[in-house]
Amino acid sequence: MQVPLLDLRDQYAPLRDEIMKEIAEICDSQRFILGDKVVKLEKELSEYCGVPHTCGVTSGSDALLIALMVENIGAGDEVITSPFTFFATAGAIARTGATPVFVDIDAKTYNIDPEKIEAAVTSKTRAIIPVHLFGQCCDMDKINAIARKHNLIVIEDAAQSIGAEYKGRSAGSMSDYGCFSFFPSKNLGCFGDGGAVSTNTAERFELLKIFRNHGQGSTYIHKYVGGNFRLDALQAGILSIKLRELNKWHDGRARNAAIYRELFAASGITGVTLPEVADYTTRHIYNQFSIRISGGRRDAVRKFLTENNVGCNVYYPLCLHLQDCFAYLGGKAGDCPVSEAISQEILALPIYPELKKEQLEYVVATIEKALKQA
Numbered sequence: 001m002q003v004p005l006l007d008l009r010d011q012y013a014p015l016r017d018e019i020m021k022e023i024a025e026i027c028d029s030q031r032f033i034l035g036d037k038v039v040k041l042e043k044e045l046s047e048y049c050g051v052p053h054t055c056g057v058t059s060g061s062d063a064l065l066i067a068l069m070v071e072n073i074g075a076g077d078e079v080i081t082s083p084f085t086f087f088a089t090a091g092a093i094a095r096t097g098a099t100p101v102f103v104d105i106d107a108k109t110y111n112i113d114p115e116k117i118e119a120a121v122t123s124k125t126r127a128i129i130p131v132h133l134f135g136q137c138c139d140m141d142k143i144n145a146i147a148r149k150h151n152l153i154v155i156e157d158a159a160q161s162i163g164a165e166y167k168g169r170s171a172g173s174m175s176d177y178g179c180f181s182f183f184p185s186k187n188l189g190c191f192g193d194g195g196a197v198s199t200n201t202a203e204r205f206e207l208l209k210i211f212r213n214h215g216q217g218s219t220y221i222h223k224y225v226g227g228n229f230r231l232d233a234l235q236a237g238i239l240s241i242k243l244r245e246l247n248k249w250h251d252g253r254a255r256n257a258a259i260y261r262e263l264f265a266a267s268g269i270t271g272v273t274l275p276e277v278a279d280y281t282t283r284h285i286y287n288q289f290s291i292r293i294s295g296g297r298r299d300a301v302r303k304f305l306t307e308n309n310v311g312c313n314v315y316y317p318l319c320l321h322l323q324d325c326f327a328y329l330g331g332k333a334g335d336c337p338v339s340e341a342i343s344q345e346i347l348a349l350p351i352y353p354e355l356k357k358e359q360l361e362y363v364v365a366t367i368e369k370a371l372k373q374a
């Protein structure tokens, strides 16, 4: 049996004709940059996420960068975030010239630990970027309370969590900005790179639109130094079609997560921790189903799974405070012990909606075999 970590072909097949028609229409119009298709998608995303405004941009990485740029965050400023996330979160902070400050995560959700944030706030702190990792939101009430107390901007990195809910509120709708990625492997993926930033005020929305187009207030009149962060009409057209299916895909992932829980419970497997769903989580969208394998056996299990045609991957093997490019920040092993321990144990299993029950059974049976040998 083959169980890839992700195979998008089954998702694409039933939408193929409609998507091809959309692509043909856009090619016939020869209007590729921003335009009606992007405006339509922005409105649909705002409605889906329950936010007043959404601005389509080039990627999730640029979504984070442009939000920081609009807030004029840069050299001399500090921005608090998680060390256990995809690089882009801290990369965006560093690209503005600001200093990323890493705060350890909560061992249950793998999200930034709100209890540890306040100790990291200094007179230079301007913003917090909580990352809703793997499809589950951070504890936003606590994070927003700290931000209000210290007058900080909050930018949600919702790249992995469009549609995830915290106490009934949607990821990206709970703070000043929400940043989304439409990288193909996300629950809502386009056919290349794409992203979006949601925001809560009309002023910020206007600034986002200006900054995504080289800071032009009007044609060739540059009020700010922005960048080319414009979303393509082709990607927007494809995303509008796929957005209609998104809840069904989320439900398919949640169904698979429930099947995994049953299969693991019925197996004789010990020393494996399944993803925990926090009390505050009203919807987990399972962009990843990441288990933890204790006792230094993760890499052996990973190898065995790969050899037996089960796709799996480690998100993330090296915490950001230990990356070479951030050596100048002086981070060292032991600074974020929870993140460091989890990075040695974490393993993402196939969870995409089109998987069959037999494939999930094969994954769990193969893990059981691997653990017997490890």
Ligand SMILES: Cc1ncc(COP(=O)(O)O)c(C=O)c1O
Pocket: 059, 060, 061, 062, 085, 086, 088, 089, 131, 157, 159, 160, 180, 181, 182, 183, 193, 194, 195
């Ligand atoms: C948590 C997180 N932040 C940011 C990004 C960056 O998004 P993109 O790949 O669209 O630039 C990603 C995507 O990989 C991500 O997972």
